[in-house]
Amino acid sequence: xxxxxxxxxxxxxxxxxxxxxxxxxxxxxxxxxxxxxxxxxxxxxxxxxxxxxxxxxxxxxxxxxxxxxxxxxxxxxxxxxxxxxxxxxxxxxxxxxxxxxxxxxxxxxxxxxxxxxxxxxxxxxxxxxxxxxxxxxxxxxxxxxxxxxxxxxxxxxxxxxxxxxxxxxxxxxxxxxxxxxxxxxxxxxxxxxxxxxxxxxxxxxxxxxxxxxxxxxxxxxxxxxxxxxxxxxxxxxxxxxxxxxxxxxxxxxxxxxxxxxxxxxxxxxxxxxxxxxxxxxxxxxxxxxxxxxxxxxxxxxxxxxxxxxxxxxxxxxxxxxxxxxxxxxxxxxxxxxxxxxxxxxxxxxxxxxxxxxxxxxxxxxxxxxxxxxxxxxxxxxxxxxxxxxxxxxxxxxxxxxxxxx
Numbered sequence: 086x087x088x089x090x091x092x093x094x095x096x097x098x099x100x101x102x103x104x105x106x107x108x109x110x111x112x113x114x115x116x117x118x119x120x121x122x123x124x125x126x127x128x129x130x131x132x133x134x135x136x137x138x139x140x141x142x143x144x145x146x147x148x149x150x151x152x153x154x155x156x157x158x159x160x161x162x163x164x165x166x167x168x169x170x171x172x173x174x175x176x177x178x179x180x181x182x183x184x185x186x187x188x189x190x191x192x193x194x195x196x197x198x199x200x201x202x203x204x205x206x207x208x209x210x211x212x213x214x215x216x217x218x219x220x221x222x223x224x225x226x227x228x229x230x231x232x233x234x235x236x237x238x239x240x241x242x243x244x245x246x247x248x249x250x251x252x253x254x255x256x257x258x259x260x261x262x263x264x265x266x267x268x269x270x271x272x273x274x275x276x277x278x279x280x281x282x283x284x285x286x287x288x289x290x291x292x293x294x295x296x297x298x299x300x301x302x303x304x305x306x307x308x309x310x311x312x313x314x315x316x317x318x319x320x321x322x323x324x325x326x327x328x329x330x331x332x333x334x335x336x337x338x339x340x341x342x343x344x345x346x347x348x349x350x351x352x353x354x355x356x357x358x359x360x361x362x363x364x365x366x367x368x369x370x371x372x373x374x375x376x377x378x379x380x381x382x383x384x385x386x387x388x389x390x391x392x393x394x395x396x397x398x399x400x401x402x403x404x405x406x407x408x409x410x411x412x413x414x415x416x417x418x419x420x421x422x423x424x425x426x427x428x429x430x431x432x433x434x435x436x437x438x439x440x441x442x443x444x445x446x447x448x449x450x451x452x453x454x455x456x457x458x459x460x461x462x463x464x465x466x467x468x469x470x471x472x473x474x475x476x477x478x479x480x481x482x483x484x485x486x487x488x489x490x
Contacts, residue, residue, distance in 0.1 A: 088136075093178040095151045095158065096170030102126070102155035103148035103175070105183075106139040109355060113142035113338040115179045116188035119172060119195030120147065121216070121314065122224055123245045125154035130192065130215070130315035130324065133357070137325035140355045140365040141373070142338060144183060145190075146175055161240065161251035164259035165198065165221045172202040180208070187211065187336050190328065193287060193313065197221045200295070201268050211335040213277040213328050216313050218287050219269075219294035221260040228252060269298040275335040276303040279324055286313035304331060318385045322363070322375075329373075361385050366394075396425040399448055402475035407452065410469045418466070419456040425449070448479070 087107045095101040104126055116138060118131050126147040135145035150171050152160030172189070179186050185208030191199035196217025203209045218224065225232060227245055231252070234241040240253040269276075276299045280292035296305050306327050311320035350369030354376065357363040362384040364376040376391060378384030389397065400423040411418035426449045432440045435447065452470050454463060470476070 091146075091178075093148075093174060095156065095174050096167050097151060097158055097162070099151055099156065099158035101148050101151065101157070101171060101174070103146055104135075106132075106135040106145045106147070108139050108142045108144060109353075111142065112144045112183060114144070114188065114336050115184050115186045116143050116145045116190060116332075117172060117175050117179070117186050117199075118145055118147040119168070119189070119191040119199050120150070120153075121193030121195055122227070123153065123160075123248070123250060124192070124195075124314075125149050127154065128192075128314065129318070130321040133318070133321040134190065134325040134328060136357055137322070137329050137365065138188075138332070140357065140367065141329050141333065143188065143329075143332065143336070146179055146186070148175055161253055164256040165194070165201075165263055166259055168194070168198045169202045169205070172198055173205055176202075176206045176208070188213070188332050191215070191217060192315070193217060194221065194224055197265060200265055200272070201263070203272060203274050204268060209274055210337075211275040211277070211332055212272065213279065213331070214295065215279045215308075215315065215324060216281065216284055216287050217278070217291065217295060219291040219298070220265060221263045223287060223291065224260055225257060228257075232257070265295075266298050269295055270300065272299060277328065277331050278303070278305045279308055279327065280305075281308040281311040281313070281320075283310065284313045302335070318361075318363075319387060322357075322385075322387050363387055392427050396427050396448065398475050399423075399450065399473070399479065400425040402473040403450065403452065403470050406473040407454075407466050407469055410472075411466060416462050416466075417457040418454060421455075422453045423470075424451040424453070 089105045089107065091103050091105055092100045093103065118135055120126055120128060120131055126149050131147050135147050138145050149156035150168050151158035151163050176186050186206065187208055187210045189199040189203055189209055190213045192215045196214030199212055200214060203212045228243050231241040231243045235252055235254050235257055240251055242249050243252045278292050278296050280289055282289045292305065296303060308320055308324060311317065315321045315324055353367045355365045357365045362378040366374045366376050375388030376394060377386055377388040378390055380386050403423045404421045407421055428447050429444045430447045432438055432443055432445050435445050438445050452467060454466060
């Protein structure tokens, strides 16, 4: 998935560092991802969610707020209002360079920021928040006993996530004065709320408050065992899949063109995790799934392996072919299931193989038929299993042509 490093001017004129995750084809829509408090654009959850959206034609701009990550400026001079202003500047950049954003995604305090910013960006049609507080003032609990020092001295150094940050009274006053209830109740955009019931940083009651204040269309999805930072790969991928499927409903995207010369469409595999093996698999514009490798092979086990897909093709084709024949004959076939196992065996062990040295691929297929079928019908259906087009393809001579795209 192509990712461009870019910069744009933030609310104060300081240059903000950003990454733009791009589709491999046409850009169907654009989105902005706002990271959590004192986090950065490069946390795993932001990367996974952005790249999943990009694999479905939605370019995502994820950037570091002023004074964080690789962005310029002083964090001590920022507050909640400045974060909202940075989001407006990000939207302006997208509108000039690509197309105005139709989707905002915010994580934690970034979620609160997108709820406030959405009404200020006319192009936005949908908003998704992850682990977001219903009130920005919620962030003050992170400051603990330092709140008194901030009040007395005007600022204090606070340790957040193992790093020191200077927090000023202006920040405390700003978040204390911000009330999101009106912004949420008058959002007039589709809203998706994702939250973990075991989130110890921002409690699940915040999700209930946001959802309760919002008008329809609104949706809530629980992230089950996820932590606040969505640090587990499986949780981030689940959130990414949910947001992608949900956004497609509300963004009114044009259908991506199918490549010429493919009567049944193109199957495209796009890398979703450069550090592992996870792949986004798309079959034309309508179908999506995941491919991966087991943990023991360095994968994250979030999808079937390539050989699983090959076996699945044979199994599905077999079932369809047998069903079609039984339906045409009017035979009492109530249900079919097909088990396929792939293995490599020594050639001398294969009685029917012409190759007698090295190893060959062997697919073991078990066809399970339920229904009031006699022995002759069962035997005939077993013969028909070998007529499956995928079976014939696997046993015939195959030509694979590879070229650079």
